[in-house]
Amino acid sequence: MGQETETIPRSIVLVGLMGAGKSCVGRRLAQRLGLPFIDADTEIEAAAGCSISEIFARYGEGAFRDGERKVVGRLLAGPRCVLATGGGAFMDPETRALIAEKGISVWIRADLDLLVKRTAGRDHRPLLRQGDPREILGRLIADRYPVYAAADLAVDTADRPPEFTVDRVLDALARHLRHPVPPPDVPG
Numbered sequence: 281m282g283q284e285t286e287t288i289p290r291s292i293v294l295v296g297l298m299g300a301g302k303s304c305v306g307r308r309l310a311q312r313l314g315l316p317f318i319d320a321d322t323e324i325e326a327a328a329g330c331s332i333s334e335i336f337a338r339y340g341e342g343a344f345r346d347g348e349r350k351v352v353g354r355l356l357a358g359p360r361c362v363l364a365t366g367g368g369a370f371m372d373p374e375t376r377a378l379i380a381e382k383g384i385s386v387w388i389r390a391d392l393d394l395l396v397k398r399t400a401g402r403d404h405r406p407l408l409r410q411g412d413p414r415e416i417l418g419r420l421i422a423d424r425y426p427v428y429a430a431a432d433l434a435v436d437t438a439d440r441p442p443e444f445t446v447d448r449v450l451d452a453l454a455r456h457l458r459h460p461v462p463p464p465d466v467p468g
């Protein structure tokens with residue numbers, strides 16, 4: 281697409297479930313756009329001085345979401361970037377409002393089978409340690425996909441090389457920047 285950085289007016293914020301490919305796609309997207317890539321989870325861990333799993337275990341999800349909101353707000357107040365958020369970030373109404381105000385949100389949407397495949401055998405995801413990963417991911421899809429639908433853009437990913445999804449994101453961004461369509465309202 282040859283997108284010039286100057287044509288991207290705000291940071292690009294990738295949202296979606298764990299395993300959708302936000303970080304993998306985000307790194308490549310940032311490179312193509314000539315923008316820095318930032319992984320919000322990495323920034324949260326650096327700010328807290330411990331892993332996300334440790335934050336969840338020590339302080340609970342509420343404290344994690346508060347810290348996540350502050351980190352996302354700080355990052356969006358800085359220079360334009362491609363920002364990959366954690367799977368639950370967009371679920372928080374305040375974080376979602378920050379993203380809507382200061383970024384262009386892109387939902388990287390994946391089906392259940394792909395998410396199960398991509399998250400299998402990884403133990404750094406606290407939510408997947410609480411039972412059957414397929415059942416948990418199915419429940420997260422039911423709960424979160426209606427909220428993720430409030431993103432400015434939705435791009436389907438597939439079991440293909442990351443460049444496939446990057447190209448889809450670039451195409452969706454180009455269309456959006458030419459003719460922005462407001463996302464639907466989401467309760468909450």
